[in-house]
Structure formats: C-alpha cells, structure tokens
Amino acid sequence: MSNHVFLICTHGRFGEELIKSAEMIGGQLKNVYAFSLLQGVEPEIYMQQIEEKLKELKGQSIICLVDLFGGTPCNTVAQLTQRYDLQIVTGVNLAMLLEMDSQKNNLESKELIELGLNTLKESGRDVLSYLKGR
Template identity: 35%
Template structure:
C-alpha cells in the first residue's frame, strides 16, 4: 500500500528480476484525490484475497502517511504485520522465504530493507 503507483512499479520490477513469484503480492495505490476510508474496504478485500490462513504482511512507503495510517486500521481485526519503507531489496528478501511465518517475514522485510542500502561512494573509495 503506497502513494500512487510506487507499489505497482516495485512489483513489476520484482517480477522482472525473479520471474514467477513464490508468494502472493498485490499493490494498492493510494491517490491524493481518493477517499481514505474507502481504501480500508479495498485493503480488507486484498487481505482476504492473499491471506492463506497465516496472516498478511502489509508493506507501506512512509510511516505516518496515509497508506500507513490506513494499513494500521487492519491491526485490530486481522492478523497483519505492517512494515514501512518498502523498497526493492526488501521485496527480494521476503520472496526468498516463501514458507516463513508472518513474524519471520516481517523481520526479513526489515533486514532486507536496511541491508539493501549502501553508501556506494564509501564502498568504491
């Protein structure tokens, strides 16, 4: 769940890199002109579509922004983990653990997101 088409673009890039994805993944673009509460309904529908009985990892782009705030509405009623700061290394990392439980996937997302960032100048110098 991201602003505009960030999530959709990340998923397309992930598919180009990995081909067939081992875990179900969907994007929910949030647009400024949209009604925030209508996204709660759409997110619940996506939850039902991808949940295989073990809960769902919801990735958002920015903590405290509308996509994250909407995703947090699921926490009370559904088995979800919400992780902010979605990026391509994070997605690649979680796809390498298709049989992991929800908490492990959330931790893999966090480690992939942080371990996938580098100061390239300091590496090359």
C-alpha cells in the same frame, strides 16, 4: 512454515511498479498484491479496497509492506489490525521485497519481518565509499 501473502500499500503507483520491477528481476511474484492510494481517493475508499482483499485472504498469514510510517497507507492498515490479523512493515523497497519474497515459504512471520528490516538497513550504500573501501 506459513505461506505468506504480501499487501504492498503505497502512495501513488509505487507499489504496482515495485512489483513489476521485482518480477523483472526474479520472475512472477505469487500472493503479492498492490494497493495504490491515488490522488483524490478518500481514505475510506482505500480502506474498503484493502478490506475486500483481506476478506478473501481470511486465515492466511498477511504482511503489509508499506512505504511511509505514519502515512495514510500505513495508518489504514494499522486501523485494519483491529479486525484482521496482519503484520505491518514500513519502508518497503525493491531489495526488501525480493528478499522477503524469496523466503516467504521458509520463514515464520517474525523471522520474515526481521529479514525484511535487515535487508532494508543493508540495502542503502554510499557506492563510491564502498568501492574505495572506506
């Protein structure tokens, strides 16, 4: 099985805070890096920041977890797939990150992505309806 590396690519500091929240629940995350697109940062600079890390990680299995499909972080890593072997999953949330991180050394990329997407689908609930059994 592969040891996967996650790049959390988001608008604002969402990715950094997502990692902090995940670590509060599950302990330190290894091989998880945040790339925050901050207001006023040009997309080219954002791409350079990500690409520097990709050069360091050459040869590793990389999955980019991004916030919004079609947003600048997503589009940036999509462009980088022309030069680097990486996967991209949109809609990252805390449940997805925790579940994927817990299995990243046990599953191949395709299975890990499927797990993340299933977790994403299952993590949203209407709590009152759920509690009332509806």
